[in-house]
Amino acid sequence: MPELPEVEIIRRGLALAMEGASFEAVTLNRPDLRFPFEANFVRRLLSERVYRLTRRAKYIIAETESGLSLAMHLGMTGRFTILHKAAGRAKTPGAFYHDYDADPRHDHVVFGMSNGDVIRYNDVRRFGYMTLFPARDMAEHPLFKALGVEPLSDGLSPSSLAESASGKAQPLKAFLLDQRIIAGLGNIYVCEALFRAGLPPNAEAGLLAKGKRGRAASERLCASVKSVLGDALLAGGSSIRDYRHADGKGGNFQEKFDVYGRGGEPCHNGCGALIERKAQQGRSTFFCPICQAKL
């Protein structure tokens, strides 16, 4: 489910339940998610007090006062749900998803916090994972070491984009999905950003570093990546294949997609073409054959 905007929205919701609270109970309903939980996962976490939640790429990181960090990745189908003690009914992070019903088959992790909130991690496909590490080791951690720039930071600029694309023969689509270049983009926002920039998904990435056209394309692409992520954040992220409760706020960026999931539908630019879908890198790419004809 989650790319950068969704993960960020979930982080903000989780922060309400986690920050300032400590782990009073940790339940693992199975020995692994995508990877096995490390030995002593529960014991190491118990009584640790969270002082802040941060995000890096698509990871949410709970940092504790004693210097322990818990990194959480949601994979494709991971979800967090907060049950507030007083409310008795589920409240979800960022009011993003529907009210919660217990799902014993896929509720894999349950955190009982000292403030009375209960946080459940649900993940049907189990592509998500959690891991503990000393906060001070983050820069050298295998998961984080090679990550590229945060796209909403100043680290991503037209020139940095062109520089990292220089000499690369791979298609723009694959280039943008590479977390070592830009950290946090996924299939949806790559498709949307390429559309906004008017660039063909299969154009050679290296062209961004070549000539006047390359420079102009880098400018458009950089601006498009930032604007599509920014717009998605303002909309509360995108909810695909997730029922959303009628009174839930946010999470409606999917209604603003220009290309993703719109195969066969007319281009929003009014060019008269129909959005096409094709497989690229084993994933679906959506694009307008007219508006994204050439770099």
Added chain:
DNA sequence: ACATAGACCTGTTGGC
């Protein structure tokens, strides 16, 4: 070093 295909896992959807 780089690029692509396959693997992981389960549920939903669309076509015959």
Added chain:
DNA sequence: TGCCAACAGGTCTATG
């Protein structure tokens, strides 16, 4: 209605 193939927001790992 039933069955099966294709597909799904991610990313790690083999292979060429």
